[in-house]
Amino acid sequence: MKWLMVALIVGSTVLADLLQSFEMKRHVVSVEDLRPGRLPGMLHRLAHRGPLVLAVFFMAISFFAFMKLLSVADLSFAVPVTAASVALETVLARLVLREKVTALRWAGALAVACGVALLAM
Amino acid sequence: MPAGRIVVEERQLTSSAPHRVDLKTKLLTVFVVSTNVLGNFAMSWGLKHQAVDLGLSPLPYIRLIFTPWVMLGTTLLILWLLSRMTLLGWADLSYVLPVTSIAYVFSAVLGKVFFGEQVTWQRWLGTVFIVVGIIFVGLTAANTTKQEPAQ
Numbered sequence: 454m455k456w457l458m459v460a461l462i463v464g465s466t467v468l469a470d471l472l473q474s475f476e477m478k479r480h481v482v483s484v485e486d487l488r489p490g491r492l493p494g495m496l497h498r499l500a501h502r503g504p505l506v507l508a509v510f511f512m513a514i515s516f517f518a519f520m521k522l523l524s525v526a527d528l529s530f531a532v533p534v535t536a537a538s539v540a541l542e543t544v545l546a547r548l549v550l551r552e553k554v555t556a557l558r559w560a561g562a563l564a565v566a567c568g569v570a571l572l573a574m
Numbered sequence: 575m576p577a578g579r580i581v582v583e584e585r586q587l588t589s590s591a592p593h594r595v596d597l598k599t600k601l602l603t604v605f606v607v608s609t610n611v612l613g614n615f616a617m618s619w620g621l622k623h624q625a626v627d628l629g630l631s632p633l634p635y636i637r638l639i640f641t642p643w644v645m646l647g648t649t650l651l652i653l654w655l656l657s658r659m660t661l662l663g664w665a666d667l668s669y670v671l672p673v674t675s676i677a678y679v680f681s682a683v684l685g686k687v688f689f690g691e692q693v694t695w696q697r698w699l700g701t702v703f704i705v706v707g708i709i710f711v712g713l714t715a716a717n718t719t720k721q722e723p724a725q
Contacts (some may be wrong), residue, residue, distance in 0.1 A: 561710030571700030
């Protein structure tokens with residue numbers, strides 16, 4: 454059950470992040486939009502963007518699977534192990550989102566992935 | 575120093591300016607990390623103090639959401655979600671992911687301090703790897719797909 458939840462969290466997180474990054478780059482939120490008076494309008498606009506709604510759906514799956522995982526595992530296991538998505542998402546960011554992933558960034562992502570693996574031991 | 579060299583160096587500084595991580599991106603990153611760590615902590619605290627069997631039925635989950643600590647955790651995680659979405663518009667996914675991974679380190683520390691969870695030497699070594707990785711990624715350009723947020 455524990456590892457099934459981890460797989461569910463990682464899979465849905467990867468899909469949610471790719472969708473969010475793709476859509477938020479198309480319509481960038483400005484600093485002014487973050488002012489309290491403008492937040493409702495911004496939320497309204499976000500709620501009408503299909504890829505973001507789909508991303509939130511995947512995040513909801515990830516959220517409930519995470520709640521289940523927290524009830525059967527330690528916090529210091531549950532949080533780091535779900536970060537297995539970092540390496541996978543860096544590869545997909547390069548291939549799907551066409552981000553320029555330099556050698557330094559690859560090294561950083563690899564170090565983070567190794568760190569996460571060690572934390573999960 | 576020859577005048578030509580000064581001009582070249584000024585051009586290099588100017589051309590590297592868009593790649594610098596600006597203050598608002600840094601502040602938003604801190605907010606994203608804080609809401610994530612505190613949200614996960616509140617959720618975990620709430621779940622550890624509830625004797626509820628979480629099966630496949632959605633009802634126990636919904637009931638749990640309305641307990642104080644889980645509600646606080648949920649609120650913080652909603653703020654995390656919205657601020658992270660905004661950050662993903664300002665910076666690359668391959669930048670945001672490693673840089674915000676410092677949250678895992680803080681979560682491990684909170685787990686040890688408040689829940690008495692065992693943090694082995696492997697976990698501390700993992701923490702060092704994560705911090706090094708964050709420093710590496712932090713040295714790269716935040717946004718390589720070149721879509722600056724409107725000011």
